[in-house]
Structures are given as C-alpha cells and as structure tokens.
Amino acid sequence: MTRVAAIDCGTNSIRLLVADADPATGELVDLDRRMTIVRLGQGVDRTGRLAPDALERTFAACREYATIVKDHGAERLRFVATSASRDAENRDEFVRGVLDILGVEPEVISGDQEAEFSFTGATKELTGRDDLAKPYLVVDIGGGSTEFVVGEDRVRAARSVDIGCVRMTERHLVHDGVVSDPPAPEQIKAIRADIEAALDLAEETVPLREARTLVGLAGSVTTIAAIALDLPEYDSEAIHHSRVSYDRVREITERLLSATHAERAAIPSMHPGRVDVIGAGALVLLSVMERIGADEVVVSEHDILDGIAWSVA
Numbered sequence: 001m002t003r004v005a006a007i008d009c010g011t012n013s014i015r016l017l018v019a020d021a022d023p024a025t026g027e028l029v030d031l032d033r034r035m036t037i038v039r040l041g042q043g044v045d046r047t048g049r050l051a052p053d054a055l056e057r058t059f060a061a062c063r064e065y066a067t068i069v070k071d072h073g074a075e076r077l078r079f080v081a082t083s084a085s086r087d088a089e090n091r092d093e094f095v096r097g098v099l100d101i102l103g104v105e106p107e108v109i110s111g112d113q114e115a116e117f118s119f120t121g122a123t124k125e126l127t128g129r130d131d132l133a134k135p136y137l138v139v140d141i142g143g144g145s146t147e148f149v150v151g152e153d154r155v156r157a158a159r160s161v162d163i164g165c166v167r168m169t170e171r172h173l174v175h176d177g178v179v180s181d182p183p184a185p186e187q188i189k190a191i192r193a194d195i196e197a198a199l200d201l202a203e204e205t206v207p208l209r210e211a212r213t214l215v216g217l218a219g220s221v222t223t224i225a226a227i228a229l230d231l232p233e234y235d236s237e238a239i240h241h242s243r244v245s246y247d248r249v250r251e252i253t254e255r256l257l258s259a260t261h262a263e264r265a266a267i268p269s270m271h272p273g274r275v276d277v278i279g280a281g282a283l284v285l286l287s288v289m290e291r292i293g294a295d296e297v298v299v300s301e302h303d304i305l306d307g308i309a310w311s312v313a
Helices: 052-072 083-087 091-102 111-126 165-172 185-203 219-228 246-258 261-265 278-292 304-312
Strands: 002-009 013-022 027-037 076-081 136-141 146-151 155-161 213-217 243-245 296-299
Touching: 002 052, 002 304, 013 052, 013 304, 027 052, 027 304, 052 091, 076 091, 076 304, 083 091, 111 136, 111 146, 111 155, 111 213, 111 304, 136 219, 136 278, 155 185, 165 185, 165 278, 185 278, 213 219, 213 278, 219 243, 219 246, 219 278, 219 296, 243 246, 246 278, 246 296
Parallel strands: 002 076, 136 213, 213 296
Antiparallel strands: 002 013, 013 027, 136 146, 146 155, 243 296
C-alpha cells in the first residue's frame, strides 16, 4: 500500500482524498475524504480574474487540508486545479498561495487531462460488472466546465466544454448580483441553448450516442441522486452507484427550476453552497440524457479525485 493524498480544486469546490492505494489489486481505501465549497470561480466568467475573497476562502481550505495530510502521513500529494484557475488572468497569485501552504505547486491541467482522471476514478471499480454494458459515457458536471469521456477499459475520446453549473448560473441567472428566484422561462431557454451548443461541440470529437451506460459525476449529479432517494441527509454510501431514471431526473430538474431559494435550501440533502447553482447543473444532466436517449444515469461518488490519487499511487 502507498499512502497518497489528492486535492481537486474546481470552480465551486475544493476536495481532499487521503487514501491507501494498492495498484496490484486496484484497491483504494479511503482514510479521509472531504469537500469545501469555496466558489473559487466566483465572477471569473465575467471578469477573467480570481476574486480576492474567493482566493482567501480557497487558501483557508488549503490550510485545513495541509494539517490533515500531515496528520495522516501521506507519502505523496498531488494538487490539481481545473476550470476556474485555467481561465484566470491572475492564476499566478493562486499558484503561489497554494505552494506556500501545501508545499506543492497546483497543476492547472487541460480539459483532456481532467477527463482522463475522471474516467479512471469513475470506472476503475466497475471492471467485471456484467450489468453495466460498455462503452461508458462518463459525464463530470463541474462548476465551470463539463467533461465528456467515452471508453471501455480506457479512454477512447474526451472533450471538455464550458457549461458548468456556476458558469451557467452566473451567465444567465444573475442580475445586479442577485440570482433569479426562480428563473424565468426565457432564462431557462437561454441556458438550454448554451448546453445544446456545447453538446454539439462535444459530439464533434466524442461519440456520445454510442454509450451503453451513462455514469454521472460531481455534486450536481450526486445531489440529484440524494433527492431521488429522498434521503434525510446527504449519504455518500447510499448515493454511490445508485441509479436514477430519466423520468426522475426530469421531474427533479423541473422541481428545482421552479423552486425558490428557500425551497431548494430546505431540501435535507442540499449542501448550502449548491442551492443557487443546482438548477443549472440539473439542466445539464437532463439535456445530456435527452441527447443520448439514456433511460438512467449510474451515479458515482468516485471521480476525478480518485483518478488523481491513482495517478500518484
């Protein structure tokens, strides 16, 4: 076993995994897995820069994670930064801050690398299951971007497109700093148009409709699964590898898009940091299922974070 630590810093959240990895058996044993909503990508789509308060929230989480990594005695640490820091003009400020706190430089990876890690993390433990037909389509709905990956045992094609839940919310649902509550039909239509255009782009390189099993990753998808399961609180074990039908996804998406902030916040399994962006995230998932004709989505709690951990194991 090798004790490794992986950090995934996205547009909406930063997550840590400390695990013991055994490459010989393909086993990854969690020691600590946690997530903090930091909204690093706050305003990036509009300003092109990382906001000072967003950076400070992210650095505060890094300081907490540094203590956890040290306490567990992880032998190796890899810090991967995705969409928001890839797009920002002042990303050097972000890189310096992380290096000072954690002693490693954040790797601002490409969308293709992001897709590769997501696929590995989501599908490594599905090997040998005959109830899930191949090829898989892994869809990782992040804050700033969504990754589409088709493959069997390895990645065959991948594409990252800019339709994350935070980006869509800020682009279409925020006016004068206030999120529409609930969004108007024309705002939903505008998000839909962006998503459809992005799916067209993804299909130029990724054969989305060849997929036999749709695997959905990240907070928007896992939150929809928690709602579908009617959980009294967020429960990773119950959510992991649950299956949500297309009809249920459509019903939940319509419910979220017609609800007020207070109604969404009152959902027991809803993380406070997702209340304003979950509607857009749900709409991305629904649109993907409609595009490929998926009857259901298999929900995975294991994703890019697990892929990063395997990459250092």
